[in-house]
Amino acid sequence: MPSNFSRREVLRLLSFLSAGAAGVGSVPFISSLVNKANAQTSSVYVRENIATFMQSPAKIAALREGVRVMQSRSSNDPTSWIYQANMHGIPRNESRRLTAWGTCNHGSFFFFPWHRMYVYYFERILRQASGDPTLALPYWNYSDFPDQRPLPEPFRNRLLPDGSTNSLYVEQRAPGINQGTTALASAEVSYSAAFQRTNFFHTSSGQQSFGGRRATSSMHRGSGGGLLEGRPHNQVHVVVGGSNGWMRQVEMAARDPIFWLHHSNIDRLWGRWLSLGGGRANPLNDRDWMDDRFTFFNENGDRVTMRGRDIIDTVQQLNYRYDDAPLGNQMLVSGMSGAESSSQAAATPQLLATTPMNNQQMLVELREAPVTLTLRFPESQGYRAFSNRTSAVSSLTLNVEKVEYNPRNSIPYEVYINLPQGVPPDRNSPYYVGRLALFAHPQKATFSLDISEAVSELQRLNLITGDSISVTFVPPAGEVNVLQRTDRARQLPGVVRFERVTITTAN
Numbered sequence: 001m002p003s004n005f006s007r008r009e010v011l012r013l014l015s016f017l018s019a020g021a022a023g024v025g026s027v028p029f030i031s032s033l034v035n036k037a038n039a040q041t042s043s044v045y046v047r048e049n050i051a052t053f054m055q056s057p058a059k060i061a062a063l064r065e066g067v068r069v070m071q072s073r074s075s076n077d078p079t080s081w082i083y084q085a086n087m088h089g090i091p092r093n094e095s096r097r098l099t100a101w102g103t104c105n106h107g108s109f110f111f112f113p114w115h116r117m118y119v120y121y122f123e124r125i126l127r128q129a130s131g132d133p134t135l136a137l138p139y140w141n142y143s144d145f146p147d148q149r150p151l152p153e154p155f156r157n158r159l160l161p162d163g164s165t166n167s168l169y170v171e172q173r174a175p176g177i178n179q180g181t182t183a184l185a186s187a188e189v190s191y192s193a194a195f196q197r198t199n200f201f202h203t204s205s206g207q208q209s210f211g212g213r214r215a216t217s218s219m220h221r222g223s224g225g226g227l228l229e230g231r232p233h234n235q236v237h238v239v240v241g242g243s244n245g246w247m248r249q250v251e252m253a254a255r256d257p258i259f260w261l262h263h264s265n266i267d268r269l270w271g272r273w274l275s276l277g278g279g280r281a282n283p284l285n286d287r288d289w290m291d292d293r294f295t296f297f298n299e300n301g302d303r304v305t306m307r308g309r310d311i312i313d314t315v316q317q318l319n320y321r322y323d324d325a326p327l328g329n330q331m332l333v334s335g336m337s338g339a340e341s342s343s344q345a346a347a348t349p350q351l352l353a354t355t356p357m358n359n360q361q362m363l364v365e366l367r368e369a370p371v372t373l374t375l376r377f378p379e380s381q382g383y384r385a386f387s388n389r390t391s392a393v394s395s396l397t398l399n400v401e402k403v404e405y406n407p408r409n410s411i412p413y414e415v416y417i418n419l420p421q422g423v424p425p426d427r428n429s430p431y432y433v434g435r436l437a438l439f440a441h442p443q444k445a446t447f448s449l450d451i452s453e454a455v456s457e458l459q460r461l462n463l464i465t466g467d468s469i470s471v472t473f474v475p476p477a478g479e480v481n482v483l484q485r486t487d488r489a490r491q492l493p494g495v496v497r498f499e500r501v502t503i504t505t506a507n
């Protein structure tokens, strides 16, 4: 049992697991849920881990059939595959602007509620299309179990053993994903940084939170994404999508069937975060978050609207729950250290290290070859933060400032800290901190990645010494060819440019 759980947190976690409920804050509420769950078990849909779900050929067959039937419908039909995907984003070659198309929310605190509503109605449509009244959407649990980090097997092959088409397969994925040889890495799927935060939203520009910056209305591509939206959400999008696959583009992502299992998992992690207590709560006093209306379609093709206040309790309001992960998993435990730290009071993030800025405003350009940049510590305090393991700095953020990129075609670079010269880049090494995951990222905005976990591991291994620190951007194996090919064919820039890289304390 982890010693850094408070007794109350443990009790809440246990209540949560026994109720199987997501997103409830107070203990009396939980017990009423337990009763309800016991009384009505048969009517509550259970979203299962795909690793469990796929043990049942009948369930996989129902999932495939639901997807196939939706794909066979006309794109003017709101219950069709393409109509639903276009609600997330509208492809550039599409001239129609149908109701609710292009309305996904990223980069603000509407990210979680909007995607919960979106997945909820999609699941209802899918169930009806499948002909199986018991079908619930599974989730892809890449975070908790390392052996579940390759793309789930039912999604990998174009054809099924009987020669028919596999509706869960798409070709438009990164190299190695459909072979199962490229698995997600721990640094790409960790939710530790996000789970340590106890604040749902951040209000000032430098502050961070679990769920994103406050907004007063729908935000298609905001620059205030929460920590969980950054990792694992954006990381998984670009690792699966690669340089120009569907998952890496907002406009195409929801055409890949794995999108829905990815977002089912993101939705599950929201409930897991809430269940940890310690002040973690939904912004129930925020009128915009609670009352702004978003438009969807139900399984009959009827237009419906939903508000935040309609989706807070998935069991009581939406009739589904997650089978949920066991208590003793390592990431959950490690994610809790320092959860109650008081360092979350608003303060300006402090600059610890930076690449030099030159006067000509020259941008750093990433192309086919790895690029290593050296960051200097402008003040002794920055150096102390890295050299001293017992430093008070608990939270560190890597920032890539003013990034420009082609959203359809740019390499999801691997990012390493202090990778020694001559050492081959390895995504399972302690130097690796994740991808430059530019998913739904506004142009010229700052890309941020929490590197606290990686830095403390490098400190533990004595791999951070001296008066500078390096950051290396490496194109993933197999992605450069993709870039060069499309570069020539379509005359797209393909490259990523940015102004400088800094490391700051996060608050």
Ligand SMILES: [Cu+2]
Pocket (backbone or CB within 6 Å): 233, 237, 253, 263
């Ligand atoms: Cu997404």
